[in-house]
Amino acid sequence: MSAPARRPDGVVAGRRAVTEAIRAGRVREVLVAAGARETQGVRELLREAASAGIDVSRVPAASLASMAPDPQGVVARLRPRADLPELSEPDLAAFRFAPDALVVVLDGIEDPQNLGAAARSAEAAGGAMLVSRVRRAAAVTPAAIRASAGALEHLPHARVANIPRAIGRLQDAGFFVVGLDENADRSVYDEPCPDGRVAVVVGGEGAGLSRLARERCDTLLSLPMRGRIGSLNAAASLAAFLYAYVVPARR
Secondary structure: OOOOOOOOOEEEEEEHHHHHHOOOOEEEEEEOOOOOOOHHHHHHHHHHHOHHHHEEEEEEEHHHHHHHHOOOOOEEOOOOOOOOOEEOOOOOHHHOOOOOHHHHHHHOOOOOHHHHHHHHHHHOOOOEEEEEEOOOOOOOOOOHHHOOOOOOOOOOOOEEOOOOOOOOHHHHHHOOEEEEEOOOOOOOOOOOOOOOOOOEEEEEOEEEOOOHHHOOOOOEEEEOOOOOOOOOOOOHHHHHHHHHHHHHHOO
């Protein structure tokens, strides 16, 4: 098996995302808007940078805006992170998962904001890995990293060509795979989360789970909707599902 590719150089913007990138060891330089007000968040960021021995430069705000959208007065230049490579489908079989590992699979999330928010929920719930599609899916962009509040700098991420086949690899590794489907006959309250390894599959915005991914799951569960709105967006559904179904079983 060939060595997985390293994540490329890039930038990340926003105080929280930059702070998490510093803690993750990815930052080689921090750029702060000249004359920016030093809020508590900026002061915390500067302390983290100083502690890590990272250079901080003051630059015109317009320069930051040309590097990333809405940078909130701070941008970090990143270096590749050798200990957190971008993984591929074959890596799923070789990855050393814990006996109670949680994996989140995104079946066609195309919005970088939703990708980041999903990664944030997965990492906060103790996820071991995020799996997403290579094609017709959001890539790890500065916007996605910012939306993840830095979670994408901590969470291993496998990008695969075929989600149903990736689900099969996870099942071969001992995962019980649960698909989140608003049309499922049973809800999150009707079936307890099993012990051991669990993978949660969430479909794309609007379309939901693809037919083949739905058929490959071990079970399908829905989130009960009590209000007038019939559904949540993909990232919000994932967060609710993880904390209603998986996290209580891991206490």
